[in-house]
Amino acid sequence: MNRPLEKPLRDPSKEPSREPQQPSGQREAQGAAKEETRSARSLTDLVFRVRELSIGGALVLLVLGTWLVNPGFLDDQGVQDLLLNSSILVLLATGQSVVVLTRNIDLSVGSVVGLTAFACGSFVSGTQHSALTVVLLGTALGVLCGLVSGLLVSFGRVPALVVTLGMLYVIQGVDHVWAHGQQINAVNVPDGVLELGSGSVLGVPYLPLISALVLAATAYYLRTYRSGRELYAIGSNPEAARLAGIPIRRRVLAAYAFSGAVAGFAGALWLARFGTVVADAANGWELTVVSAVVVGGVAITGGVGTVWGAALGALLLTTIGSALVVLKVNPFWEQAITGALLLAAISTDRVVRSRTTEALRKRSRK
């Protein structure tokens, strides 16, 4: 009796594989005998991909539209700018997704980027430290910030919103006091570090390559390792996760440490990219990051979504910003559009979820 429902659904194995987190080998592994299984999977697969597909579509339309109006948008320089501009946001969205999946949030990332960019800047100013040292320092500082938030949330049992909002202000304050109105100047930053931000390999800048690597590794981890799946479990049903013996506090702590590490790493890249760093670098980015994650289909209530979606969300938000400039639209619209996208994303989530639940309920055996 399930057949009529299944027929019209697309079979994922026949779709072009545009998502690396679904290795095609697994689809092939299913024999013909598992026809039933396959069609049922297509429903759930489709549901979980609707978001990524629609955002990808929106992104393509946006890019094409802007290109038609101003062909300069897609010349070499244009594409490079787009990639460079989005790479730090993609990185931060990746870290944020891991936290949001556990039904938490990290609002401190913007200030962590600012702090680490400034700290790395003052550390290397006038020295000849290598890019690697800077990146390691930034990441370590980020981990430290993440651990503080994580400890308060997981072991201190303080709501994440409050903890990370507090951390946001504390870190911002520390940063300002430290900077004391000074700024890091590009001329003092060693060339090796700046090379990381502006260099490229085979025409592709380092920054987007690094982001893509971190993204792919995180996606692979979340899908392929027990602890990765457990993050989903925690966000989906904390009580059930506890009964399943998942070390919730340790996992949440690790998620925050990761988000902090990524933010610190991003701070080092920020320095490499811009050279000149003021104390309130990346000020206000936390909300853009959260928007990107939610627009990208990671449920703010946890347990659902992929980092690929979040990265697409980040790419979309960045592209909107750039497109508005090219189209000579007042950039103040950017915020309004981001907000509208966010609301649209959350509303569709609700609708899609209740529809799927309904469809799945019908699939429950009689």
Add this chain to the structure above:
Amino acid sequence: MSQPEPAATPSPVLALEEVNKSFGNVRALRGVSLSLYRGEAHAIAGENGAGKSTLIKVLAGVHAPDAGTVRLDGSPVGFSGPADARDAGIAVIYQEPTLFADLSIAENIFMGRQPRRSLGRIDHSAVREATAALMRRLGVELDPDRPARGLSIADQQIVEIAKALSFDARVLIMDEPTAALTGTETARLFSVVDALRAEGAAVLFISHRLGEIFELCQRVTILRDGALVATEALDGLTEDDLVRRMVGRDLEELYPKEDTTPGPSALTVRRLTREGVFHDVSFEVRRGEIVALAGLVGAGRSEVVQAVFGVDRADAGEVEVGGRKLKSNSPTAAMDAGVALVPEDRRQRGLVMEMSIERNIALTGLDRLGKGGVVRRALERGRAADWAVRLQLKYNQLSDTVGVLSGGNQQKVVLAKWLATEPGVLIVDEPTRGIDVGTKAEVHRLLTGLAADGIAVLMVSSDLPEVLGMADRVLVMHEGRLVAEIPRAEATEESVMAAATGRGSKEAA
């Protein structure tokens, strides 16, 4: 206390020795011992609040006992968490299945224990195949890849059982697994359990349905007020024997129902409907009458009384109190008309746990405890003290937070809060859930007294003996519809359960 031990297996798989467990000042378990043998199905019987759930949670590693020993294969163990108990081969199926709605069935079953390939990577196809194999073994057709969201309760339990099978559980603990199942689903569950038992697993079974205990189990352990009453073989026992041991006192004492002559109608409900929740519910409650609303969990009883009180929206139908139509969706209007609702979940809905006893009692009558929006402390305390005496509340100081009181005394505070509004219609939802037998008898005495004073009492209860012992009439709901109305004289466990499970709806009436 007899301990018939199956001859083939001399030592128990799992045993409790003199286990104590308290929560605050509530002693949930007092010196309870229990032995569970290979291949036996062992029932735990006891009233609500007797300590059954706590016992399970101690065995499952959720709670650590305050005193006493848990022995596995004869050696003492201290579970540091549910994962420990699971690794020791103890599987628990809770009353409310605990699944990850967003994750697939396969992931739900193997979460944290997925088969792995090199470098610790999850072997997704092995997970899927193992799940498919489990489903075949259970003889059900559930797609391993579908998310758990939207599964029926019965299927959710199948997933839980598959989980137990997946790690070759030696002990399977089931807490009221049949509460929400139909007859066929129950039969399927039992055949699975019997098969497991035949393979040597020990089963611990908790159910309020005594018939099922006799059907499935060989031995029974009876708990009362957190203490062990007896462990004995079910052979030769009757359901009446069980009930007598569970209740531990004369039924007349626990259910002190006085006969009253019902007066005029106090509450009339006509064709009340809420789409998808309950349909076309009509009944009346007269002054001086206690009417019970019975049915299985999820039949829509609480939803009906919440709609009557105006907390929940009703799509159609009307409610009359004392002959006057009640404005819908307005708890304020209901209160003004003299209706009081003592809700099911006293921690979430009945009390402000952080507030003092006196303030909680004052909440329903703030405008009467002072003038111009100012609450006078003296009046507040006076009212609280007055009710504390009338309900024999056990407390240190009225300024203590209600959180420190035992469940039974908390329930008395909720009752005081609502009785202080001097209602003509009192609706109580599960008035004695989770409270000790002594307080339970007091609550029952109170309800009887109120009815004798001419108040109309509508009582939602899942506690069958309570329904039978206290109600003048029993209304039974099944899947959102009122299916039977049974007068006191004809209300029996069988007639009420038959209606509640949808078998022969009107034959008893």
